[in-house]
Amino acid sequence: MLDIKRIPPGAWIGLIVTGLFVFCAIFAPWVAPYGNAEIVGDVWEPMSAAHWLGTDNLGRDLLSRMIYGARITILIAVLATALAFSLGSILGFTAAVVGGWFDTLMSRFVDLLMSIPTLIFALVVLSVLPSNIVTLILVMGILDSTRVYRLSRAVAVDINVMDFVEAAKLRGEGRGWIIFREILPNALSPLVSELGLRFIYAVLFLSALSFLGLGVQPPSADWGGMVKENKDGIVFGIPAALIPAGAIAALAISVNLVADWILNRTTDLKGGRGNG
């Protein structure tokens, strides 16, 4: 069904770059030439054969930091997206199926959360919460689940009135069955196409928080944190901070290209407007 020759060039670029980043993330200790916190040279050495991307603000190998940074960045973004999707879709489906006061209460609460800019509310909450990775994933996942909630509720409301769901209800199936066996499989396609976008959002959000000094704490660093570490070099003409910043952009663009392609494919399969 998946014909390799029919994958458009844009999607190829996306798949290869994303794959490369994920490979680095998984096999970081084996791929990286030096250790993550190992000081190997002078501060901000230029690119050389020994240090392909030069060294950072403390004389650590920038390439190795980038590879370990890929690991932290992608791990946190994946976990936060997973949390956002589980929480958002389960609550969204439940609200659609149960209806009544639960639906009203949840929907109004989500409206309220979404009326505050996400970054601002995250800053407010992070001012009192301990700075560690678990808090970060929870805050990012919960705040982002509001968007997944809206989407999955809207999709589930449509599915909930279809004949096969009515039939299942008349058979006497419980709510758990309705949600996980009837609605979930039919809501998967719109949710999957949203997945890529939410992941990109998580990467950008995490990077912004770390850049502001409120995300991943030193000595470990994600890409946003590495921009913060190296930003003072910019005014001296040292472009070290641009490398992690560019990597974030490259990851976001390549995931976007893959998500676009998947979206077109799924609409193709349904006989709908694809490739448009």
Place this chain on the structure above:
Amino acid sequence: MSNPILKLIVQRIALGIVLLFAVSVLIFVGTQVLPGDVAQSILGQSATPQSLANLREQLGLNDPAYMRYFRWLGGLLTGDLGNALTSGLPIAPAISGRLANTLFLAATAAIVAVPLAILLGLLAVRYRNGPIDKAISAFALASTSFPEFFIGYLLVYFFAVKWQIFPAISTVFDGMSFLERLQAVALPATALTLVVLAHMMRMTRAAILNVMQSAYIETAELKGLRPLDVIRKHAFPNAIAPVVNVVMLNLAYLVVGVVVVEVIFVYPGMGQYLVDHVTKRDVPVVQAVGLIFAAVYIILNIVADIAAIVANPRLRHPK
């Protein structure tokens, strides 16, 4: 005739006020989620129980949470934002100058971004599916994927360090002339413009395309109106509402983008102030500034809705 419009507007404003109160509760509750309290964070871990108790008494922390909330809210409504924990100074005077700086930066960016976005959106519609449209959507993809600091530091690297046209750090102070101020915010305003431009442009394109594809435009074309008349009489009045809406929504987004951009350029605005005090865990400042940001965002959203109501020809000429 204007009655239904007036009613909708009043409803929208009332809803906005309710929302503002709800948001103030949420921000207050959001900073009370931890068992530790303000007294502990002022005095640190080594504080004696006696000094902790004294400070709690002094700050009124022994009152139940809802009483503290109403005291805070009462202060806000009378313009008293409380005192910062770290400096002990009142927050309101410290904020006012920074708020003006932030608004100046955001306004500069908006004045450039809004006409540019509408123009590019129109171009994309006019030459739909042509090379210009493709180039514009490729730019939009790139710019929505770029983190703000990538754009910001690229600008600094080239315009401030390599070519030395603009300063890398946006220092502003009292007594600066308007032009000097403008030069200081040139790079941050450009960064902000690039951040919101793509989104604004894409939404403008979609809004205008939506109008252009509706049945009444086709009717107007088929009955032989000149293209210019079709746009002036039929497309334009219907397109204003969605476009104004798009613009206001993106201005709201700009207010948030300002936080990161201010940190990049070390610009003395509200965003920088907020981030500094989140790091210092200065809860009263974070509450106050967070609420101001949220309020600006909500107000811009209300204005967007009202603009859409007022500009909607179907509401202005009810049958």
